[in-house]
Structures are given as C-alpha cells and as structure tokens.
Amino acid sequence: MKFFTKSMLAAGLAALIALPAQAETRVTLKAAKSGSSYYQMSVQIAEAMKAGSDGNVIVTIEESQGSTQNVMETRARGGDYVFTSPPALVAAAEAGKGAFEGKASPAFGEIRALFPLPSLTMHFVMSKDSGVTDFSGLAGKTILLGKGSFGAREGEKYLDLFGLTDKVKIADVELSNAVPALKNGQIDGFVTSGSFPAPNVVEAAASAGVTLLSMTDDEVAATKRARLVIPAGTYAGQDSDVVTTSLPVVTYTTTKMDDDTAYALTKTFWEEKAKMGETAPWWNGVDAGLMANITGKLHPGAIRYYQEAGFTLTDAQK
Incomplete structure (x- = not known):
C-alpha cells in the first residue's frame, strides 16, 4: 500500500492550482426588437460564439427599441457591452448631430467596430x-x-x-x-x-x-x-x-472591452459564419467586401484578427 505524506499532497494540490483555468467570457449583445431579423441574427451569433469557442464565450441577448438606444447606452455600459448600429448613426453620435444633438458624450468617441452584419x-x-x-x-x-x-x-x-x-x-x-x-x-x-x-x-x-x-x-x-x-x-x-x-449595419463595442475579448469575438464570428449561412442564408451576403462599410475605427483586438487573417484595412479603420 502506498502512503502519501503531507508534503506530497501539498505538492499535488499546488500542481492542480497551477493548471491554466479556461476562462469564460461573458458579453451582452443589444440588437433590436424581438421578432425582427436583427434579433434573430443576434441569437444566431450567440449560438455561434458558444459553439465556436467550445462554450468559453457566452453571449446574452438584450432586446432593444432601436440603434439610437444602443448607441446611447455606451455612456453607462462597461467592457462587456456589444451592440448593433448603422455606421452613420455612430458618426452622428460622435459629432453630436441628429438624434444626438445636445447629448454629446466622450463615450461616443470610444465606440469601436468588430465586424459587419447583413445590410x-x-x-x-x-x-x-x-x-x-x-x-x-x-x-x-x-x-x-x-x-x-x-x-x-x-x-x-x-x-x-x-x-x-x-x-x-x-x-x-x-x-x-x-x-x-x-x-x-x-x-x-x-x-x-x-x-x-x-x-x-x-x-x-x-x-x-x-x-x-x-x-x-x-x-x-x-x-x-x-x-x-x-x-x-x-x-x-x-x-x-x-x-x-x-x-450597412455593424457590430460595435467600446474601448472598455479588453483586446483579447474583442479578438475572440471577431475571430469566432468569421470562422463560424459559413456554418451560420447553411441555416440562415442572409449570412452568405457577408464577406470581406462589407468591411468597406465600416467607416470608423476598429477595436484593436479586432484589428489583430484582421491582420492575422489577411484582411485589407483602411487607415481610418486602424
């Protein structure tokens, strides 16, 4: 019979603690009214993120009354916030024009793109x-x-x-x-x-x-x-x-999101897109050509993926 000393047990416990933990990343995606096509897309994105990351990226969907609300909420949200919006609306928020007149906020200047959606x-x-x-x-x-x-x-x-x-x-x-x-x-x-x-x-x-x-x-x-x-x-x-x-419609976050999370979201989206297109054909209309619709800055974590994957980015996107 083999006996284990206290020192041996302590060493084994220390080794287990030293094993790298598989961190779970949780984000909230605010998209559109339930029942709309963009809400359906958000559900599909959430499923794709979970499948493509082996369950390590969990996306919670929030119903929205529209893109203006999505952009407005960047003022109070943290680094786990992801939302959808037309690029023109984000530009209007940064400039304090249109629906954002008199509601300017430094937070609008921190909005960064991740990937395009079907237009x-x-x-x-x-x-x-x-x-x-x-x-x-x-x-x-x-x-x-x-x-x-x-x-x-x-x-x-x-x-x-x-x-x-x-x-x-x-x-x-x-x-x-x-x-x-x-x-x-x-x-x-x-x-x-x-x-x-x-x-x-x-x-x-x-x-x-x-x-x-x-x-x-x-x-x-x-x-x-x-x-x-x-x-x-x-x-x-x-x-x-x-x-x-x-x-055009784009998925955004802000600079509050860490680079690794933005990288994981962007990479998983593009790697799972073909599978999504098998059951929902609107994803087949999303390709590298739609990157031109992103007129503002990309998140640094997203830029890392696009450079690795060989995408051509504009100076304005970097």
Missing part, C-alpha cells in the same frame, strides 16, 4: 403581371410602402428622387399583407428592406412571380446610399444580378 437591403418588388421592369415603369401603378419602417421612408424618398411621387398610387395596406395583396392584384408591387433573402420576397417570388427592379449607377448615386448587388438566383425567377442600395 438592410432595399427591394422594389413588382408582380410579373404588372410588366414593370424599371423605375420609369412605376408611373400609374399601385405600390405598397408600409408605414414607419426604414424601407417605407427610403421607398418614399426614392419615389421623390426619381420624379414619381405624383405618378404612383400608394396603397393603404400593411406591409405584413404585401404578398396576399400582390397575389390578388390589389397592388402592383411593394417596397421592403431587410437582409437578403428577405422572407416576404422569397414568398412572393415563389407564389406569385415577381420582378426585382435594378437601379442604374445614377439612381444609386442619387440616393446617397451604399451600392449593393443581390446575386442572380437569390429569389425564384431572378435570372440576373439586381443592383440596389443598402444601409
């Missing part, structure tokens, strides 16, 4: 029966814009920019009823924004047959939005690429 993509969806193939063809047609959403506001703006405001009839129908209204001929088309493939456009294309309007370079320039291409085959019957506009 809010404008879709002008016309029924095949309408015969409309370009924006000039909208004259005399009935269009559903919806109410209160980014897509509704953008759609109204584009009709004005293209000289169609008084030539198009706006349907008084909720966007949630767009597909039935299109199928029964109540409307000729509808405008929606969302990460592609957008569920309501998928349904319309499969059940009613639609044409997605493609913009010219001059039309894109007039909107002052980011140009985006919806690849051919994204929707049933879509035989060619569709040029449209988008509102």
